[in-house]
Amino acid sequence: MSESKPQVSRRDFLKKMASGSAVAATATAAPGMAISAARPKRYAMVIDTRRCIGCQACSVACKTENDVPLGETRSWVEYIEKGEFPNVRRSFLPRLCNQCEKPQCVAVCPTGATYKRQEDGIVVVDSDVCIGCKYCIQACPYGMRYINPKTGTADKCDFCLHRVQNGIVPSCVNTCQGRARIFGDLNDPDSEVSKLIATNATTVLRPEMGTEPMVYYIDADHADQRDAAKQGIYIRIETNRRQKERV
Amino acid sequence: MHELTWGLPVILYLFLGGMGAGAGAVSGSIFLRSGGGDLAGSSFRFARWGAMLAPVLVIIGTGMIVFELGSFQAGNYFRFINLFLTINLSPMSIGSWVLALFILVSLAYAYTFINRNAHPGDELQKLRKMLAWAMVPLGVGVALYTGILLGAMPARPFWNSPILAMLFLVSALSTGVAGILLVRALFGRKQVISKESFEHHSYILGSSDMLLIGLEILVIFLFVMYAHLTIGNVEAAVSVIMGGELTTLFWLGFVVLGLLLPAAIEMKYVMPTLLYQKEYSIPRTMEIVICALVLVGGFMLRYIVVIAGQVTGPTGI
Ligand code: SF4
Ligand code: SF4
Secondary structure, three states, rough: OOHHHHHHHHHHHHHOOOOOOOHHHHHOOOOHHHHHHHHHOEEEEEEHHOOOOOHHHHHHHHHHHHHHOOOOOOOOEEEEEOOOOOOEEEEEEEEOOOOOOOHHHHHOOOOEEEEEEOOOOOOEEOOOOOOOOOOHHHOOOOOOOOEOOOOOOEEOOOHHHHHHHOOOOOOOHHHHOOOOEEEEEEOOOHHHHHHHHHHHOEEEEOOHHHHOOOOEEEEEOOHHHHHHHHOOOOEOOOOOOOOOOOO | OOOOOOOHHHHHHHHHHHHHHHHHHHHHHHHHHHOOOOHHHHHHHHHHHHEEEEEHHHHHHHHHHHHHHHHHHHOOOOOOHHOOOOOOOOOOHHHHHHHHHHHHHHHHHHHHHHHOOOOOOOOOHHHHHHHHHHHHHHHHHHHHHHHHHHHOOOOOOOOOOHHHHHHHHHHHHHOOOOOOHHHHHOOOOOHHOOOHHHHHHHHHHHHHHHHHHHHHHHHHHHHHHHHOOOOOOHHHOOOOOOOOOOHHHHHHHHHHHHHHHHHHHHHHHHHHHHHHHHOOOHHHHHHHHHHHHHHHHHHEEEHHHHHHHOOOOOOOO
C-alpha cells in the first residue's frame, strides 16, 4: 500500500502537468509533506524473534504501565522448546494484541465499545460503553482479551495508546533490551517497521483467520503440539499467562 | 484447553430462550392455522398454553444473561441498556433488538389470553390475531439468532457453521412443542372438553414433534458428516464430539437420549394413526416422558455446543 501511493500521485502529477493546470501542479509538487500530515497513521509492530531472549521484561513493563490486574496479561512471551538433546532449540514468541486490520472483536461488539481508531488503526475498548458481554473474548482468535475485574469490562493491549498519543513508543518496546520489538507507522515508508517489513520475510499469527494482523514476526516458530505429533519430535510450549496453555 | 468464558447462565439462556421462542412461534402458527382459533375450540386453548409459556421462558432466560454480564457483576446494573442505544451488524446487537421486541409482543400476546374466559371471537380476538402474526417471525428470529450468535466467529471453529443456526431453530421449535405438550399434559387435564379433540391435538403436536426431531436428526447428521469430511481447524474442533472429551455426552446424552429415544417412542404411538388412521391414544405418562426427554435433549445440545466451542479453537499459531 505504502508503495502504491507515491506512484499514484506521480501519475497524477504528470497528468495534471500535461493538462496545464498550474495550480494543481503546485499542490502536488510537494506531495510528501502535505499528504503525510493529513494521512492517518497505521501503527504496527515488528517482532524480531531472533533478538528476543525471553526475559519477560516486556510482560512486566506492560503490567506496570497499564496496571493490569493480577492474573491477567495483555502481553506475554511464549517459550517454544523443540527437539531432543543434543538437537534442541528454544525460541521465544512475544504476544500482544495484533491491532488487526479486520478485527473480529470489533465485528461482534454489540455496543460499539470496541472499535478501530480511524486516525491510527489502534483497536480500543471504551470502558464506559462496554457491557462485559464477553462476545469479543470469544471472537478474538488470539485469546488477547480478558474481563477487567475492577470495571467488569473487556480489556486488552492498546499499543499503550496514552504513550503513543504523546509521541513515545509503547512500554514493552521501550523496555526491550534486545530491541526485538520495533514499533512504528506503516504509512510512513521511511519508518523502521516499514523498512523491516520490506526487507525481511515476515509472518503473522493465524493468517487463516482473516484478521490481517498488524503485528509482524521475523523468524517466528509457528510449530505447535500438532506439528510435534506429525513430525515425531518433541515440542513444548510454555507461557507465563494465567491460562498456562496457548489458546 | 480454553477457559469457559460463557458458562451455565448462557447455556440456560440459549435453551430457555430457544424453547420460549419456539413455543411462541408454534402457538402463533397453531392459532392462525385454525382460522384464528375460531374453527376448533381446543386449538385456541392449545395456543393459549404456548402464549403463556413463551414470555415466561424467554424472560427467565434473558434475566440469566444479564446476571452474567461483566458490567452487572462489577456493579453497573443497568449498563446493558447500552445494547439499545445503538444498533450495528453484530449478531448480538440485532439479536437483542429482536429479543426485546419478542418479549414485548409475547407479553401482549399472552395478555390477550390471560383472562380465564378468553375464547375465540371475544373482544380481544382482532388484537390476538395481529399479535399471532408477529409471534411467528419473531419467534423464528429469536431461535435462529441464538445459533447465529455462536456461528459468527471464525475463532470458534466448532460454532462457525451456517448449519448451527438451523440446528438451534429446529431444536427450539421441537422443545417449544414439547414444552406446550408437557404443561398441557400436566395441567390441562381438567379443561378437557371432549376427549376426541384433546387426543386429536395431542396427535397433531406429537406428530409434528416427531417430524421436528426427524429434521433435527437430519441436521445433526449433516453437521457431523461435514465435520468428518473437512480438514484443519474445523476437523480438529469437531473431534471433541468424535472421540474427544464430549463424545459420550453428545452421542448418548443428546443423540440417543434426546433425539432417538423420544423419536422412537413417538413413532410407536403416531405411526398407527399416521399410516392406518387408527385412533390416537397415548398414556399421559408416556407423553410426559417424551416431553421430558426432548427437553433434556434440547438442554444437552446447548450445553455440548457451548462447551465444545469454547474448549476448542484454531490450531497452530
Ligand atoms: S488480536 Fe484480537 S483483540 Fe486484538 S484486534 Fe485482533 S481480534 Fe481484536
Ligand atoms: S465485552 Fe464489551 S467490548 Fe466486548 S463485545 Fe461485549 S460490549 Fe463489546
